[in-house]
Amino acid sequence: xxxxxxxxxxxxxxxxxxxxxxxxxPFDPKDPKMAPFIAGAKRSGYTFAExxxxxxxxxxxxxxxxxxxxxxxxxxxxxxxxxxxxxxxxHGDAEKSMKGVGTVYPRFDPHAGMLxxxxxxxxxxxTERMGAAExxxxxxxxxxxxxxxxxxxxxxxxAVQTDGPVAPYFDMGRRLYYERRGMSDIACKHCHEDLAGxxxxxxxxxxGMPNGFPQYRLKWQTLGSAQKRIRxxxxxxxxxxxxxxxxxxxxxxxxxxxxxxxxxxxxxAVRK
Amino acid sequence: xxxxxxxMPATAAKGEIFEVKTTIDHDMESGQRKDxxxxxxxxxxxxxxTVTYNGKQVFWSEWASAVSANPYCSFFLTATExxxxxxQWHDDDGQVYATSQKxxxx
Numbered sequence: 001x002x003x004x005x006x007x008x009x010x011x012x013x014x015x016x017x018x019x020x021x022x023x024x025x026p027f028d029p030k031d032p033k034m035a036p037f038i039a040g041a042k043r044s045g046y047t048f049a050e051x052x053x054x055x056x057x058x059x060x061x062x063x064x065x066x067x068x069x070x071x072x073x074x075x076x077x078x079x080x081x082x083x084x085x086x087x088x089x090x091h092g093d094a095e096k097s098m099k100g101v102g103t104v105y106p107r108f109d110p111h112a113g114m115l116x117x118x119x120x121x122x123x124x125x126x127t128e129r130m131g132a133a134e135x136x137x138x139x140x141x142x143x144x145x146x147x148x149x150x151x152x153x154x155x156x157x158x159a160v161q162t163d164g165p166v167a168p169y170f171d172m173g174r175r176l177y178y179e180r181r182g183m184s185d186i187a188c189k190h191c192h193e194d195l196a197g198x199x200x201x202x203x204x205x206x207x208g209m210p211n212g213f214p215q216y217r218l219k220w221q222t223l224g225s226a227q228k229r230i231r232x233x234x235x236x237x238x239x240x241x242x243x244x245x246x247x248x249x250x251x252x253x254x255x256x257x258x259x260x261x262x263x264x265x266x267x268x269a270v271r272k
Numbered sequence: 273x274x275x276x277x278x279x280m281p282a283t284a285a286k287g288e289i290f291e292v293k294t295t296i297d298h299d300m301e302s303g304q305r306k307d308x309x310x311x312x313x314x315x316x317x318x319x320x321x322t323v324t325y326n327g328k329q330v331f332w333s334e335w336a337s338a339v340s341a342n343p344y345c346s347f348f349l350t351a352t353e354x355x356x357x358x359x360q361w362h363d364d365d366g367q368v369y370a371t372s373q374k375x376x377x378x
Binding site: 061062064066067070071218221222 | 275277279293295297299300340341342344
């Protein structure tokens with residue numbers, strides 16, 4: 001009797017484990033469909049996403065991020081500001097001139113003398129070359145033009161530089177990535193390096209690879225930048241987020257993007 | 273102004289059943305949220321989606337506040353004759369966003 005009970009308990013435990021294992025989205029590193037989303041041990045957030053979310057990203061039509069790509073395309077040729085110029089007047093055809101640009105940001109900008117994200121670079125171009133007002137962080141045009149530019153590098157491997165003038169920013173980024181913060185007293189690395197693939201409550205932790213930004217998040221019901229996501233992460237671990245475009249947030253974006261070096265640009269990606 | 277996007281075949285055989293995929297960028301503000309000052313944000317959603325095929329209504333759908341932002345809707349039509357498929361999204365504020373596509377039935 002006792003034996004049967006124990007066997008039944010064991011069976012129940014085993015069943016429970018099986019159910020839990022099934023809850024994770026399927027991922028087989030040998031699956032050829034996954035090949036574009038893996039680079040060595042690095043895994044894009046795509047491989048941690050539910051099959052339904054992956055399907056949404058795979059089809060350009062169902063991927064809501066393409067609404068922003070299309071908006072950005074229209075903006076590319078639209079003149080704005082005192083100089084009466086559009087992006088196109090200096091940069092020509094975006095499909096040629098912007099190819100690969102999305103793989104190297106954040107990068108050191110010699111003109112500004114500091115590290116700039118792609119969005120910050122676009123705003124610099126607007127104020128200094130076009131004589132136009134900066135786009136407000138997380139506004140529709142801010143995200144649209146950045147997504148359009150980044151999308152021109154779709155499928156190309158991320159390749160941010162960390163040497164030369166970038167080195168001090170990179171070191172700071174690494175320091176912050178490993179620095180414990182907030183009420184949970186944890187650092188980026190705890191979730192995204194040590195515990196990637198495991199659960200934080202119901203949440204499956206990804207490696208935190210930002211190769212799909214700007215990305216459409218179903219939780220946000222809209223598209224957003226890496227800066228916004230990093231702030232969201234800090235909120236989730238009950239730490240005070242660094243201000244938008246602050247040095248801290250920008251070097252963290254640099255460090256996180258460097259971690260994704262070799263993974264392909266997926267912008268606009270779709271995530272949960 | 274929201275931009276509708278539509279994907280459907282340009283040609284079809286007579287009697288063929290074809291799929292129409294549609295999406296539109298819209299915030300679908302549910303009316304349940306509050307702004308920073310605690311005041312409710314008024315509801316502003318697309319409440320109705322209608323489709324006509326050569327002027328005749330062939331599909332319509334009523335949407336409520338739980339429908340997600342940038343709503344996606346796909347449906348099937350039977351190719352009866354060459355002509356125009358017109359889609360209209362009706363906003364709470366009375367605006368109508370419309371687009372149409374031609375189909376040739378051989």
